Amino acid sequence: MVEIEYRKARIKLGDTDLVYEPAEDSFLLADAALIEAKPGMHILEIGTGSGFVSAVLLANLKDIRLVATEINPHAVRCAKMNGIEVIRTDLFKGLKPRHQETRFDLILFNPPYLPTSKEEKIPGWLNYAFDGGTSGRETLDRFLDEVRDYLKPGGKILVLISSITGMEAVKEKMEKLGFVVEVVARKKVSFEELIVVRGKLR
Numbered sequence: 714m715v716e717i718e719y720r721k722a723r724i725k726l727g728d729t730d731l732v733y734e735p736a737e738d739s740f741l742l743a744d745a746a747l748i749e750a751k752p753g754m755h756i757l758e759i760g761t762g763s764g765f766v767s768a769v770l771l772a773n774l775k776d777i778r779l780v781a782t783e784i785n786p787h788a789v790r791c792a793k794m795n796g797i798e799v800i801r802t803d804l805f806k807g808l809k810p811r812h813q814e815t816r817f818d819l820i821l822f823n824p825p826y827l828p829t830s831k832e833e834k835i836p837g838w839l840n841y842a843f844d845g846g847t848s849g850r851e852t853l854d855r856f857l858d859e860v861r862d863y864l865k866p867g868g869k870i871l872v873l874i875s876s877i878t879g880m881e882a883v884k885e886k887m888e889k890l891g892f893v894v895e896v897v898a899r900k901k902v903s904f905e906e907l908i909v910v911r912g913k914l915r
């Protein structure tokens with residue numbers, strides 16, 4: 714099985730026809746998360762895919778508690794192989810009671826962010842890695858609507874978006890939901906710019 718090494722973590726990739734292969738977006742989010750995460754934090758990653766971002770955090774910060782969710786069963790299997798505690802569910806739905814009682818210091822999400830029409834959908838589970846609905850923000854919007862309920866007071870979120878996702882719409886929604894919004898990382902990659910947005914609860 715193919716493995717990659719990144720910032721002290723070794724990550725098994727699984728079958729990349731079934732599981733999202735970590736790419737520039739994953740690297741940018743992992744690096745931003747390494748700056749935000751502190752020992753002792755309780756961290757949640759939504760849509761962990763292969764487990765890449767979570768594995769990088771666990772390899773570099775020994776005292777964190779981390780749990781992840783993921784909708785694609787193939788990705789869940791891959792993340793488990795990479796040592797991640799992962800729950801197969803849609804966004805936050807399947808968090809177990811012990812997790813529901815816990816509020817998190819930091820929540821991460823690299824969502825499917827490509828504007829996608831019916832004709833552009835790809836068959837199978839991998840579609841969940843890319844398909845952001847017609848706006849590109851459908852899954853991200855659902856995440857933002859719910860995420861406050863899972864954060865500690867003063868807790869933070871880091872989300873990865875693209876210039877094609879519409880930074881202004883995301884910022885406006887986050888501010889309406891009570892977040893102080895800041896762009897903490899950006900990188901131009903071919904036709905788009907990748908952006909990590911931090912939201913901190915007021």
Ligand SMILES: C[S@@+](CC[C@H](N)C(=O)[O-])C[C@H]1O[C@@H](n2cnc3c(N)ncnc32)[C@H](O)[C@@H]1O
Nearest residue numbers: 735739760761762783784785803804823841842
């Ligand atoms: C762009 S990929 C990112 C994967 C990984 N976090 C990374 O950075 O390499 C988006 C991931 O979110 C998952 N996903 C999409 N919609 C989801 C949902 N509603 N609930 C949980 N996971 C979801 C996809 O299956 C996919 O693994």
